[in-house]
Amino acid sequence: MAKDKVKITIGADPEFTFCTGLGDKVLANKFLPQENAHNTGGEQNPKVGCDGHSETGEFRPSPQACPLSLVKELEDNIKTAARMCTPEYRIQGGYCPNNEYTGGHIHFNLKSTHNLTRCLDLFVAVPLLMISNPKSMSDRIKMSPRMRGSNGNMYGRLSDVRKPAHGGFEYRTLGSWLCSKPITAAALALSYVIADAVTNYNYKLDAKIYERYMDFEKYVSCDKTYYKDIALSTFAVIKDFPLYKKYEKTILPLYQMICKNQVWNEKRDIFLEWGTRPVKDYKNKIISSKDKFLKPITNHKYKTGSAGINLYVYGINDGHSTDILITTSTLLKLFNKTIRDVTISNRSPIVNVSQIGEKVKEYRYGIGFSLEMRKKHPDLCAEIVQDILRYNPSVF
Numbered sequence: 001m002a003k004d005k006v007k008i009t010i011g012a013d014p015e016f017t018f019c020t021g022l023g024d025k026v027l028a029n030k031f032l033p034q035e036n037a038h039n040t041g042g043e044q045n046p047k048v049g050c051d052g053h054s055e056t057g058e059f060r061p062s063p064q065a066c067p068l069s070l071v072k073e074l075e076d077n078i079k080t081a082a083r084m085c086t087p088e089y090r091i092q093g094g095y096c097p098n099n100e101y102t103g104g105h106i107h108f109n110l111k112s113t114h115n116l117t118r119c120l121d122l123f124v125a126v127p128l129l130m131i132s133n134p135k136s137m138s139d140r141i142k143m144s145p146r147m148r149g150s151n152g153n154m155y156g157r158l159s160d161v162r163k164p165a166h167g168g169f170e171y172r173t174l175g176s177w178l179c180s181k182p183i184t185a186a187a188l189a190l191s192y193v194i195a196d197a198v199t200n201y202n203y204k205l206d207a208k209i210y211e212r213y214m215d216f217e218k219y220v221s222c223d224k225t226y227y228k229d230i231a232l233s234t235f236a237v238i239k240d241f242p243l244y245k246k247y248e249k250t251i252l253p254l255y256q257m258i259c260k261n262q263v264w265n266e267k268r269d270i271f272l273e274w275g276t277r278p279v280k281d282y283k284n285k286i287i288s289s290k291d292k293f294l295k296p297i298t299n300h301k302y303k304t305g306s307a308g309i310n311l312y313v314y315g316i317n318d319g320h321s322t323d324i325l326i327t328t329s330t331l332l333k334l335f336n337k338t339i340r341d342v343t344i345s346n347r348s349p350i351v352n353v354s355q356i357g358e359k360v361k362e363y364r365y366g367i368g369f370s371l372e373m374r375k376k377h378p379d380l381c382a383e384i385v386q387d388i389l390r391y392n393p394s395v396f
Helices: 067-083 115-129 134-141 181-201 206-215 216-220 224-238 242-261 270-274 293-298 329-339 359-364 371-375 378-391
Strands: 008-011 015-020 047-051 057-060 089-092 106-107 170-171 285-288 312-317 321-327 346-353 365-369
Touching: 008 067, 008 181, 015 106, 047 067, 047 115, 047 321, 057 067, 067 181, 067 242, 067 270, 067 359, 089 170, 089 270, 115 181, 115 206, 115 224, 115 242, 134 216, 181 378, 216 224, 242 329, 270 378, 285 293, 285 321, 293 312, 293 371, 293 378, 312 378, 329 378, 346 378, 365 378
Parallel strands: 285 312, 312 365, 321 346
Antiparallel strands: 008 106, 015 057, 015 089, 047 057, 106 170, 321 365
């Protein structure tokens, strides 16, 4: 162990895109200042602004000595952005929302070394690969000419590092983790734990192990079959890092998502995900069929709604080969464009049903969940209902 520990600070400038309630892209400079993203001459930039061009915005929280403090700073930045646009607009993250390439860049006040960047690749980038949307992740790396350097290196590749003039380094491999608040906290905490182990406790990753397991082409193609065992094996290693116990509760949700084969939702509204949009309580009526597994969903305290929509929530019997049934084409359009883009299980996630019973027709809007969804994923069901209420299918 080093005699004098280095005081590590962690920062970030995660990117995002704006869109309408139906997912149509809106330029970031409609709402945000478009100055140079990086400080010059000691001037302080706003906490939110365009990322050097008109399409994407970025948050610029102050660097912190604790990753959880950085999460709090980000939350304040997101609240600021929510006040800069009207409620019909939302923001998205991930790797490639609305065909724009967004990154979750992480900054350290440290010298960039091969050992540290390779540790970030193995212990952070690989676990995040496992919960990412494969197509958007691959597209970001292969099809982002605006960020490709003069040496031809691809943006978002493994060990993608930039060294700014003011010192330290910026790790640019990751997509914009903002689309999930728990994963934001996990990614920042995990990166900090790793930086501490390498910098203050001389942890060294065997170069031969890195070269043996880190396959560039499989990373670019987001090959989860290849990387799953590797991702889970990293968990056994990081548990021995000195700061792991301090941030264990923050990091665990990432590995739990991997074990459950879950994928973060790039269509998730970041304002809604972080609870930063000022909301108004509307009178909505949720009617449900009699099913004990529906109670956690229908009794959920929803934060906002669509000014009086009646939504019928019901259970699907095991005879159906789907997890979710949508009753009208309007609601299906809303669901596809604004709420989810991931397969929830191995079964087909959405079916539009025109004749599903008089009870559903009576209330115009209805959504049915399979028994597996009701029993194992009631929180996800409630999240979907919340989004339907918030985006108000009656206006589309």
